[in-house]
Amino acid sequence: MAENNTLIYYLDENNVILNTSEILAKQNICKNYFDFINDEMLKIILSRIFDSVRKKGSPFKTSYRCDNEDELRLYDLEITPMVNNILKLKHELVNTTKRATKLHFSSNSDIIFTMCAWCNKIKYRDIFIELEDAVNKMKLLEYNFLPKFSHGICPDCYTGLIKEIEEYERK
Template sequence: MTNNNKTDDSSYIYRIDKSDNLSYLSDNWSEFALANDAIAMSVPHLILGKSLWSFIADHDTRYIYTLVLTEVRKTLEPAVISINCDSPELQRVFQITMTAMDDGAVEFSSTVVEIRQREYIKILDASVIRSEDIVKICSFCKKIAVSDGKWVETAEAIRVLNFFGNITIPQLSHGVCPDCFASITAEMDYPKLM
């Protein structure tokens, strides 16, 4: 693996050390964080040294990342996952390659593989006022749970859950839909807890 610190404008790199603390951010990290309304994550000296787990709130997503990191460190084979990093007016698909390094560190290289414009989707706008209601959104594909076990695309969820009839938009809680869980863990040997 080449440890080249340069990235093109559509690739973002961060590394965690063997204790899962952030140890490196690519030069374009701050710009990317600001463009995605992640102001608190845009200042490297405020996040370097912090645990990766302090940025992942929900159990399901933590579990997936724990499985993947364990597998990468054990096999020394890179793992590649796709993740949607959507904004209210853009659909962005990233490919994240996680590569073990010699010292137990892991490098995450996120590359934009697709960007599509779309009509504004209010539920994805972090600046809107939220109700007390909570809906679960998949951390990887951005589908929304509309009932037990049923996850649908964001636009469909807006219709099914009648968000337009509500004055305020519900809060989003992250999780992992069954399709993403199955896809990401298909080749792994892991305890079947979910």
């Protein structure tokens, strides 16, 4: 993330990344933003938001969590329309909390769990629970690696986000 804790993406009318503010993310230029999202429902929701912002011509704001091995992190996301149907996505870090125990992520696993892209809860059976609870219930520390996570959206965040989108579209 950039020094000022803000990451900016510019997307064309087809949601292809035109530019970004972070050097490490430059490798994503010319790739579709949705190529980095595995969950179809999340793609549908973000696509709806992007379409609404382009149509209305006014910014849309929401918050989400994006944790790492060391910290719980809260971000604000502002999606702003620009000329020629270009969107500016501004991800701004607003709060961090240190984890009591550092997690060790690994990409060597074939096991994939669903994690909500907004609240970072993990799907356990048919419910979403906090990662710390998932560690115990799913025995995640008994693996010699941490399984992969695919981003999705939990029912609570889905309901809240749909309300945000509907309010935005009514304005």
